[in-house]
Amino acid sequence: MISLDYNYCCIISYCLCLISFTPPCEGGNVLVFPLDGSHWINMKILLDGLHARGHSITVIRMSDSLYIPEKSPLYRSITINMGEVQENFFEVVSNIFTLLTFDFLSMISQAHSLWCDGLVKILDDANMVQSLRNSQYDLVLTDPALAPGVILAKYLKLPIVLNVRWITSGEGHFAIAPSPLSYVPVPGSGFTDKMNFMQRVKNLFFHSIIMFQQRFMVGPSYDAVCAKYIEGGCDIISLLQEADIWLYRSDFVFEFPRPTMPNVVYIGGFQCKPAQPLPxxxxxxxxxxxxxxxxxxxxxxxxxxxxxxxxxxxxxxxxxxxxxxxxxxxxxxxxxxxxxxxxxxxxxxxxxxxxxxxxxxxxxxxxxxxxxxxxxxxxxxxxxxxxxxxxxxxxxxxxxxxxxxxxxxxxxxxxxxxxxxxxxxxxxxxxxxxxxxxxxDQPVAPMDQAIFWVEYVMRHKGAPHLRTEAYKMPWYSYHSLDVVLLLLTAVTLLLLSSLAIFRFLCCRRQKTKQH
Structure with missing residues (x-):
């Protein structure tokens, strides 16, 4: 009898400890702007977890979505009619012959442009915008590989959580964390974190291509929307840098070590769980x-x-x-x-x-x-x-x-x-x-971490204290080029002054000797 009571008390104590580690959070109201395809598979798993915690979820989807159903027990949906654009896009991607011959950068640029058109349809619909405002969402959860959800969050003045590994200009870390190209390989380079001299040269070249793509092929579509709808304008990279939390679908068992930021939460493998019996x-x-x-x-x-x-x-x-x-x-x-x-x-x-x-x-x-x-x-x-x-x-x-x-x-x-x-x-x-x-071997399962940080943003109306302010700095200040220029100027003036004084003294001494 004593052992049974002891075991019972242990079980109760253990349960209380678990409860104490999970901060209370009333059911929140989440607006989700996902990306179709395999990205949706990840997003849906996260929505399952949020729904199980009692949160209300609204998903914005295309009318011709291939993977995102209009009706679901997890969420209510807002459907945007954009014809057969997305279906045609996925038909192109699913054809391996096209992928090997098609102008891939152009195709990706077109996808961003089309989704910006879809965002304009939302923002030009006064009834829809009013409905979104009246819904009093707590945050926007979005996948920034295509980034209209990021602009919508800014327009609605809502905190933002990114379910991310890829952004409009490639790999997410490059937008927010120092990324030394000497040991951080650029996606597409095919290099590891151990690069020889020529590989570092090529790595820089690949990075330049990505920057060119962002600046001239992807960025203009988003810049036009920002200029029209966001007071003071903006650019998509700065909006990404303003995100409160990055739920990053990777970890350093998989990634090469590199600098990171405190608002990046690594949830690699969060979709994994013990295998179930096969049919x-x-x-x-x-x-x-x-x-x-x-x-x-x-x-x-x-x-x-x-x-x-x-x-x-x-x-x-x-x-x-x-x-x-x-x-x-x-x-x-x-x-x-x-x-x-x-x-x-x-x-x-x-x-x-x-x-x-x-x-x-x-x-x-x-x-x-x-x-x-x-x-x-x-x-x-x-x-x-x-x-x-x-x-x-x-x-x-x-x-x-x-x-x-x-x-x-x-x-x-x-x-x-x-x-x-x-x-x-x-x-x-x-x-x-x-x-x-x-x-x-982690203290907290990746899925539990993801849910915790989404609810953290709800509880605190954002997480700006985890976000660096570096993105507000001009590029020359970020790299301290203005400081270097000032110091070089000071050193140059000091050297020139010293040289002038030295010449003056020499000339005076020479004149004294002549007299």
């Missing part, structure tokens, strides 16, 4: 692999299939493997597919990665997939296609937890050799499981 048919297929295990392959949400000749080569390699293969493939069925390969339109990726039978993850290198592979400790054979995927996979390869195979190098021989290497060299799995242990 019965899929579980039977996985178990039929026996001791050989299972290989899973997916190219993410945007790309349905690789070019046919590449697909046939991959399928023929799979057909020779003793492992079973689960392949998310929505294109034409490969002519060389074997009996050991299951082609699916969709797969429970996290549950498969968490299954003990899964041996290798063949992936394109998207942020979600890479972080899930780390969480579950599954080595990766990466085939990067576009965006940040090569850089993501490079971080795994640098740590010995994955291997990169460029799409242009994929043929039967190279693919088979690379797959066998990741399958049979124990170092890949050992290194990935080490990353998994490091990632999981």
């Amino acid at each position: 019965a048919e899929l579980e039977d297929f996985v178990q039929s692999a026996g001791q050989h295990g299972v290989i899973i392959m997916t190219l993410g949400t945007l790309v349905d299939a690789l070019p046919k000749e590449v697909t046939d080569e991959i399928a023929s390699v799979f057909a020779k493997m003793p492992q079973k293969v689960i392949w998310r493939h929505k294109g034409e069925r490969p002519s060389t597919v074997g009996n050991n390969t299951l082609l699916v339109d969709w797969m429970p990726q996290k549950d498969l990665l968490g299954h003990p039978q899964t041996k290798v993850f063949i992936a394109h290198g998207g942020t979600n997939g890479v972080q899930e592979a780390i969480y579950y400790g599954v080595p990766v054979l990466g085939i990067p296609l576009f965006f940040d995927q090569y850089d993501n996979l490079l971080r795994l390869q640098e740590r010995g937890a994955g291997k990169i195979l460029q799409l242009g190098d994929v043929n039967g021989h190279n693919f088979e050799q690379s797959l066998l290497e990741v399958l049979h060299q124990d170092s890949y799995r050992v290194n990935m499981q080490r990353l998994s242990r490091l990632h999981r």
Whole structure:
């Protein structure tokens, strides 16, 4: 009886401790301006957590949204009619042939311009603006890879929380934290934090391209909206720098170490949780692999299939493997597919990665997939296609937890050799499981951190005390060039004065000698 009472008291004490660590927060009112595609998958998981805490959520979406439903038990929606713009955009992105030949910078610039047009429709609709004001939102939660939500938050004078890894000009850190190009690789450079001289030169060049893109291809669309609707005008980078909290979808198990800021909260892997049981048919297929295990392959949400000749080569390699293969493939069925390969339109990726039978993850290198592979400790054979995927996979390869195979190098021989290497060299799995242990060893789960900081902004009506004021400084002051100029001027005047005095004394002495 005494032991039961003691255990009961321990349980009650533990529960009280947990409650004491979670500050109270009445249900808030959150306006969400998301980005479609895989970014929405991340955002929805965060909305699940906020909804479970009793917060009211409103989501702004396009009428032709591919992933964001109009009706949901999590939120009410505000739908903007922009024709078939977004659908056409995703059709372009999902075509791997177009991605390899299309003017990609132009396509991205067009996407920003189109969403700015959508924002103008909102701001020109007096009834909608009044409705937004009357709703008395506590904050705006938005994804700044496309940034109309940032301008809307400024227009409504609301605190802002960014669900971010990418911004309009690339990687988020570059906008708010010191980013020495000597050891901070620019996205797209393909470099690590250990660069030789020529790599540092190229890194600077890549950074210049991103700055050019922001200044001349992306920025003008947002500048025009700011000039029209924001008193005093603004630019999108300054608005991003004004954000209260950055929920950053990464961590330093994955990223290379670099300077950061106090309002950046790292929530890498926040979408991950213990694997759930597979559907019965899929579980039977996985178990039929026996001791050989299972290989899973997916190219993410945007790309349905690789070019046919590449697909046939991959399928023929799979057909020779003793492992079973689960392949998310929505294109034409490969002519060389074997009996050991299951082609699916969709797969429970996290549950498969968490299954003990899964041996290798063949992936394109998207942020979600890479972080899930780390969480579950599954080595990766990466085939990067576009965006940040090569850089993501490079971080795994640098740590010995994955291997990169460029799409242009994929043929039967190279693919088979690379797959066998990741399958049979124990170092890949050992290194990935080490990353998994490091990632999981946190005092607070990333999802709990995300919810805490969103509610923190609600409770305190923002978090300006965590935000640097450096963004208000002109560029020459930020880099202390005005101070350097003043000191150089002072030193120059001192030297010139000394020289003048010295010449004066010499001339006077010479005249004295002459007399």
